[in-house]
Amino acid sequence: MIAQGSTILPSASDDYARDAELAATWCLGKEAEASNPLRRGVAMYLHAAGIQAGYTFFAPNVPNHHRLTFELFYDDGRVEHQSPQVRSKAAALRLDTLLDKLADERYEAVREVVVKMLALSVWRQHQDVKKVRATFGSVNPPDINEFEQGKRETFQPMFSFDFSLRDGQDQ
Amino acid sequence: MLKLPGSQINAGASLVQKWWQSFCRFLFPSETDTWLAVLRIGLGLQVVVYALFLRSDWHYLFASSGKGLVAREIGEAISFFDSPFIPTLGWLVAIGRNFNISEEVVLSVTWICLLSAGCLLLLGLFCRSAAIVAWFVHLCAAESGGLLAYGADSLMTTALFYLMLSPLPDRYSFDHWVAKTKPKNPQALGFWRRVLQVHLCFVYFIGGLAKCLGNGWWDGSNLWRSLIRPPFTFVPPDVLIRFRYVLPLLGISICLLEVSYPIFIWIRKTRVIWLVCIVAMHAAIGLLMGLYLFALVMIVMNIAAFGVVSNTATPQTATESGAH
Numbered sequence: 057m058i059a060q061g062s063t064i065l066p067s068a069s070d071d072y073a074r075d076a077e078l079a080a081t082w083c084l085g086k087e088a089e090a091s092n093p094l095r096r097g098v099a100m101y102l103h104a105a106g107i108q109a110g111y112t113f114f115a116p117n118v119p120n121h122h123r124l125t126f127e128l129f130y131d132d133g134r135v136e137h138q139s140p141q142v143r144s145k146a147a148a149l150r151l152d153t154l155l156d157k158l159a160d161e162r163y164e165a166v167r168e169v170v171v172k173m174l175a176l177s178v179w180r181q182h183q184d185v186k187k188v189r190a191t192f193g194s195v196n197p198p199d200i201n202e203f204e205q206g207k208r209e210t211f212q213p214m215f216s217f218d219f220s221l222r223d224g225q226d227q
Numbered sequence: 228m229l230k231l232p233g234s235q236i237n238a239g240a241s242l243v244q245k246w247w248q249s250f251c252r253f254l255f256p257s258e259t260d261t262w263l264a265v266l267r268i269g270l271g272l273q274v275v276v277y278a279l280f281l282r283s284d285w286h287y288l289f290a291s292s293g294k295g296l297v298a299r300e301i302g303e304a305i306s307f308f309d310s311p312f313i314p315t316l317g318w319l320v321a322i323g324r325n326f327n328i329s330e331e332v333v334l335s336v337t338w339i340c341l342l343s344a345g346c347l348l349l350l351g352l353f354c355r356s357a358a359i360v361a362w363f364v365h366l367c368a369a370e371s372g373g374l375l376a377y378g379a380d381s382l383m384t385t386a387l388f389y390l391m392l393s394p395l396p397d398r399y400s401f402d403h404w405v406a407k408t409k410p411k412n413p414q415a416l417g418f419w420r421r422v423l424q425v426h427l428c429f430v431y432f433i434g435g436l437a438k439c440l441g442n443g444w445w446d447g448s449n450l451w452r453s454l455i456r457p458p459f460t461f462v463p464p465d466v467l468i469r470f471r472y473v474l475p476l477l478g479i480s481i482c483l484l485e486v487s488y489p490i491f492i493w494i495r496k497t498r499v500i501w502l503v504c505i506v507a508m509h510a511a512i513g514l515l516m517g518l519y520l521f522a523l524v525m526i527v528m529n530i531a532a533f534g535v536v537s538n539t540a541t542p543q544t545a546t547e548s549g550a551h
């Protein structure tokens with residue numbers, strides 16, 4: 057967090073933070089090979105005790121919200137807009153967590169496959185769709201003064217994927 | 228070469244010995260099991276609410292590729308990369324497959340097990356087994372749905388982990404009433420409560436420090452952003468604007484409350500104030516942002532750790548119970 061420069065600390069502290077991060081990584085055995093029993097043992101304990109992640113809820117600052125929209129292209133030229141759907145509010149909260157994680161570069165490796173899965177979940181309800189375009193982006197909320205002046209949230213697209221679902225290929 | 232006289236060596240040794248004794252007294256205070264009853268009942272309620280909240284989406288969230296929202300296998304692959312020994316729902320599905328039980332049935336049984344474990348914890352029946360099942364099944368779900376998990380899941384895993392290891396059953400449980408179990412060792416009860424207390428201090432200190440390092444908590448803008456951020460938009464922005472001058476004060480209060488928690492929660496005179504403020508903060512998070520599970524688990528952990536009056540067990544009780 058400090059090493060990424062996302063705090064109010066001066067940039068001079070970035071290097072120290074990076075060193076501390078490396079030291080913590082080493083202590084947790086993450087520098088060892090993936091098959092190292094110590095690394096595996098430590099990771100298992102951390103997950104079993106629920107302490108594998110930090111406790112920086114909404115810190116240092118509240119991140120932007122993210123949105124994923126699907127454009128559904130039909131054979132007859134119709135275009136519909138959809139979002140991934142769940143039934144309960146509890147699951148909707150989890151879906152939003154997933155979308156926020158997708159924006160994180162640590163999840164870049166799984167980003168496309170997750171978006172594809174989400175597109176597939178929408179496609180199952182609209183099986184006559186020819187093509188799905190998934191657009192993922194960040195939603196920037198207005199600050200309190202901007203809101204008073206009538207400004208509303210803005211959408212900043214980050215990436216998009218086109219999936220041709222009928223023939224099972226994606227682009 | 229400097230040679231220390233014998234008296235100085237003895238004084239040093241006795242200082243170390245005193246320090247060690249006070250450290251042991253801190254780690255192993257005598258406690259009754261009232262706090263454990265609070266933790267058990269609270270977490271039982273938490274597990275029941277968790278299971279009921281996800282009832283309609285359970286299969287959809289945890290189904291394998293092509294059947295659900297996101298393939299369960301992605302979360303499981305991420306966990307497997309960390310360690311292949313981290314339990315996931317995939318383990319249970321694989322066991323079920325050996326007995327020709329479909330994935331849908333395994334997921335349904337898993338959900339029923341979780342709900343039952345929560346109910347048993349609430350009642351205090353088969354406490355230890357119920358705590359182990361609740362921890363295991365919740366961990367499997369949290370790991371399989373790793374991409375869908377958020378802070379409440381980690382804290383719930385932690386709380387269930389400590390509950391599972393604590394000296395159950397407590398005297399308010401059905402187990403104690405039915406089986407007439409002996410009271411547990413007060414030092415063992417004290418140790419596990421201490422672990423929970425120290426853990427909470429870490430949680431708040433780290434969370435508070437991280438907030439202090441963000442500029443948005445000092446001017447109230449982070450509170451504004453968090454309250455208008457979907458899906459937490461329970462309070463209309465127009466209402467929030469009316470309290471715009473209170474937001475910076477609340478933001479700073481949250482930072483200070485959390486970062487100073489490890490100090491003031493230990494001081495007898497300030498403990499109640501800090502506990503009430505922290506519980507109020509979590510209640511507000513639950514009600515204003517809809518983070519009910521997160522709020523509930525934090526309130527339960529706080530009340531169990533610091534809310535229950537520390538009734539120091541009498542030496543007689545300790546002798547009766549024997550070593551644990």
